[in-house]
Amino acid sequence: MEKLTKQLQAGQVWFPDSAYKTAQAIQDFNTGEGLPLLILANWRGFSGGRKDMFEEVLKFGSFIVDQLTQFKQPIFVYIPPHSEIRGGAWVVIDSTINPAFMEMYADENARGGVLEPAGIAEIKFRKAEVIKAMHRMDKQLQWMSMNEASGVVRPEDVSAREAELLPFYQPLGEIIADLHDRPERMLAKGVIKKILKWEDARTYFYWRLKRRLLEEDLIRPMLVGGKSRATALESIETGAQDDKAVYEQLASYINLG
Numbered sequence: 001m002e003k004l005t006k007q008l009q010a011g012q013v014w015f016p017d018s019a020y021k022t023a024q025a026i027q028d029f030n031t032g033e034g035l036p037l038l039i040l041a042n043w044r045g046f047s048g049g050r051k052d053m054f055e056e057v058l059k060f061g062s063f064i065v066d067q068l069t070q071f072k073q074p075i076f077v078y079i080p081p082h083s084e085i086r087g088g089a090w091v092v093i094d095s096t097i098n099p100a101f102m103e104m105y106a107d108e109n110a111r112g113g114v115l116e117p118a119g120i121a122e123i124k125f126r127k128a129e130v131i132k133a134m135h136r137m138d139k140q141l142q143w144m145s146m147n148e149a150s151g152v153v154r155p156e157d158v159s160a161r162e163a164e165l166l167p168f169y170q171p172l173g174e175i176i177a178d179l180h181d182r183p184e185r186m187l188a189k190g191v192i193k194k195i196l197k198w199e200d201a202r203t204y205f206y207w208r209l210k211r212r213l214l215e216e217d218l219i220r221p222m223l224v225g226g227k228s229r230a231t232a233l234e235s236i237e238t239g240a241q242d243d244k245a246v247y248e249q250l251a252s253y254i255n256l257g
Contacts, residue, residue, distance in 0.1 A: 014046045014089070016055040023063035026071065036073040036209055040080055045087025064092045068102065074212040075102040076205055079110035081198045084181075090114055095193075100229060105196040106183040112191065117177035125173025133172065134165050141165070207243040214250050 014022065029035045046057050068075065077093050079085060085093065090112070095102040106112065113120070135141050141161055144153045179185065183195045196204055219232035227235075238249040 012042070013044050014057065014061060016047075016052055016057040016060050019046065019057060019060035019064060023060060023067050026064065026067040030067065030071045030073065034073060036213065037071065037075045038205065039075070039077045039093060040083075041077050041085050041089070041093055042080065042083035043085060043089035045089050061088060061092055065097060068093070069097050071098055071101055073101065074209060074216070076208070077102065077104040078196065078201060078205075079104075079106040079112060079183075079192075080201075081107040081109045083107075084111040084113075086112075086116060087114060095191075104192045105194050105201075106186060106192050107198050107201075108183055108195055110183055111178070111181045112183075112186055113177075113181040117174040117181065120177035120180075121173030124177070127166075130166065130169050130173070131162055134162060134169055138165060204243070207247060211243045211247040211250070214247055218250065218254075 026037065029037050046052075046061050048057075075098065077095065093104070095104045115123075135145060138161075141158070144158050144161060147153045148155065148158060183192060186192045187195055194204075215233065215236065218236050219227075219229065222232040222235065223229060236250065238246050240246045240249055
């Protein structure tokens with residue numbers, strides 16, 4: 001697992017050819033073979049060079065969205081440990097594009113956000129805001145500010161203290177921005193369904209997939225008969241929360257029938 005985790009740390013971007021291949025693979029899974037889809041996500045968006053734009057990277061990125069939107073089997077998107085989703089990758093694999101079939105999960109050490117913490121900090125926590133934070137929290141600066149008008153403290157002394165503290169305060173913006181990119185925040189905002197540890201992922205997805213596939217088999221005739229998806233799912237509700245328990249109950253009903 002340690003070897004795999006190290007391999008996943010270097011998130012890449014989609015290039016025109018890789019974006020097209022991704023869309024093509026999703027289409028094959030859906031229409032060609034009728035298979036469910038598990039995506040281990042670790043992308044920083046799409047390449048944006050002049051050559052990539054000429055080769056229509058955005059068009060091929062939209063192909064991925066089209067294929068995921070049309071997907072009719074369960075889709076699980078999982079952000080593994082030390083992996084992240086950034087930039088345009090959020091748009092492409094956001095579970096809201098196909099909420100009936102698409103679910104997103106993240107490891108407790110995963111990250112997700114449009115901009116990386118350093119980029120957010122440059123916008124939201126510039127030097128002027130950093131200095132204000134210093135004056136709010138540093139007791140020496142507070143004393144110096146109160147005595148600057150009386151002449152006890154020179155302005156250059158205040159500036160020297162600010163310069164001394166700057167290397168310690170500047171990383172605060174990145175730390176705060178990183179807190180917003182953590183799975184706890186993603187869960188609170190409804191972006192992911194569950195925080196799922198890497199060591200538990202195989203068992204969880206096994207039973208989750210068995211449950212979802214069985215549910216689809218059961219409600220498909222109801223949908224043909226005119227029932228809405230929500231009504232059909234409600235009609236097979238078992239009351240259990242655990243995926244394994246739900247699957248076993250549904251399977252027992254089928255066997256009894």
